[in-house]
Amino acid sequence: MKNNPIEKIRDLLAEPEARRKAAICAGLAAALAVGGAGIAIASNRPEPIDSTPSAVEKAGAESVAPADIAKICPTLTLDGQDVGAPADELTVTTGKGRVLVTQRAGDDAAATVDSTARRSAALARSLDGCETGGKTVEAVTWAAIDEGGNVEVAVTNFPSTAPSGGTTAEVVNGSGGHVISDGVWNSDGVHDSGYEQNAGTVTDSAGGKIEAGSKTEADEGDKKDPGKTDEAKADDSGGKADSKKNDSKGGAASQTSGGTSGSSASGSSPAQPQKKWVPEQGHWETDYGQVWVPNVVYVRHGRFICNACGATFDSKNGFYAHSDAMYAQGQNHDGYTDDSYTTSEDQGHYEQQATGKHWVVDVAGHWE
Template sequence: MKNNPIEKIRDLLAEPEARRKAAICAGLAAALAVGGAGIAIASNRPEPIDSTPSAVEKAGADDKEASGAESVAPADIAKICPTLTLDGQDVGAPADEVTVTTGKGRVLVTQRAGDDAAATVDSTARRSAALARSLDGCETGGKTIETVTWAAVDEGGNIQVAVTNSPATAPSGGTTAEVVNGSGGHVISDGVWNSDGVHDAGYEQNAGTVTDSTGGKIEAGAAPKADEGDKADPAEDGSAKADDSGAKADTKSDTKKNDSKGNAASQASGGTSGSSASGSAPAQSQKKWVPEQGHWETDYGQVWVPNVVYVRHERYWVVTPNGNVGPFDSKSAANAWVYNDMVNGGKGGSLLDDSYTTSEDQGHYEQQATGRHWVVDVAGHWE
């Protein structure tokens, strides 16, 4: 029997989806109840933090008593990010690559975008759906979780891809297009959208509503507002990364009431809370994003060039007392008949012009421009 709360969470995550939803929040709350079992997050607080189990347990009990649901903090959410699955496939992200911010019933996870644009859209959509489904029935900031947004950002923190899901309606799997279109909303930056395998993959560039942890609208190309609510950033020494061995890092627990939000949050390692923007930030590399470079090329194909020609068809009749004689294909042929008839004792007849005109398309095929397509010379990449 395992007594380690973190290991219990891992066991729960490995269970079938139906049991996982019912048990994930209870497992997270159990981790809250043990001082020193959280994630070590850098703090600039000068005073020691009360890390006694009784203080943490009391905060968790107050949250549960107030809402009837298990309350989760950013640090708790960060713990399950590496073990996310959707439709039986692993879609987790390393804990040291994500930043989690929560508000009243809202969760925002940001992660550095990858080099492959199509893969970034796919992983962002699947992680948003998987995390939303995992948090079904949980609460944060004193309110049941309503939206979960996963955002992929560039070097400067600008949104490249962001997808929002509701725990109750998040898709359970499918193709990239099905997971994206099944979400509550998504936005994709122009740079990502213009990449091969994205703009022609079966979904729009922007659809629905994408929100941050405060409920504000997220737009592609802009930095998300993560300066309010509870926030958990990975420590520079990598201590926020999930510990597969089950070993504990030195941690502290901070129970703090956010008066401006009415949010009683229990956080491991003294993460920032309220509207404070202080605390650790994700380790920034010196790399910069180089946008995709390419050019348009003209497409050619066989195109029919019409050439309408009008053709005159001669047709004549000789009108006689005994009926019309003909048709003749020329006037001279009709007159010759009349002459021969009179020479042989006949009465001849009068000439009737029944000629007509037809039109014919005598065109031909030519090699002409039919459109154009985008050719990638240098794919977008980090330098």
């Protein structure tokens, strides 16, 4: 039997999907535990590309740490679009089955609402089946904050029901809850875009309620019990994320997950091969359907009215025959009015034509 978790994952790639999904997650967690100091992120997707339902497949009892989550955030996609965020702009906090990601809000209010909603949905879908803090991930919140750490936009999604794409309104309304600050809400392109200012419930990694204008737990770290949540904040050196140090003496760093902590001294284990995320591979296929091809034809309709008696005829010859008949009876019906008109008719037909494209996944995204 192979003891190297990386080799185990590779051997399991040929197994049925249900068994492989569980085994890959267990192997991934083991590999990260013994040597995952940093993970190289590759990005070679064609543009556009559809969202991947799960960027980290996880079904075992092991948990993903905040640092692991931070490393996949740059690769997030939704509805064929890249919605990833640079790891060095994020703070990731986890609790028992809950994840909170905070990011500095942009200048464009409408764009901030859109990106926050899409990143929340994409991350929730990516963590479907994963565990954190000893519990299956049940809620993922992405929050955009201002310079003072106050929440401007926050959106919570559940992995099993997170929207897979659509308009901004569809992604926001399809979430488990969202809050928008008054300043953002009053901006053009926000309050009139088809969603409410606040709806549902938005929660942090400890299950507490987040409200617009308040500070998230990530910005009040010194006031929180460090035994309740894990936190990872990415630095400026290539997107690496280190867990928050809770040792009051500045000693060995520790990570807690739902009250259970584990620590390791730097350099206590030999270097292990690093794992990297390989994005999904696929291709576009053309969709076909019946399309109406118009063919407008103009038709002239004759209408000739006798000025003497008002009789109507569909041709001049018809009127002339009437005039001759009346002349034979001693009556003069020589004058007429031409009241002819033209109508248009669409005499088109249906044809089988290309109506769009859809993305077909050849190889799902996976860790190597």
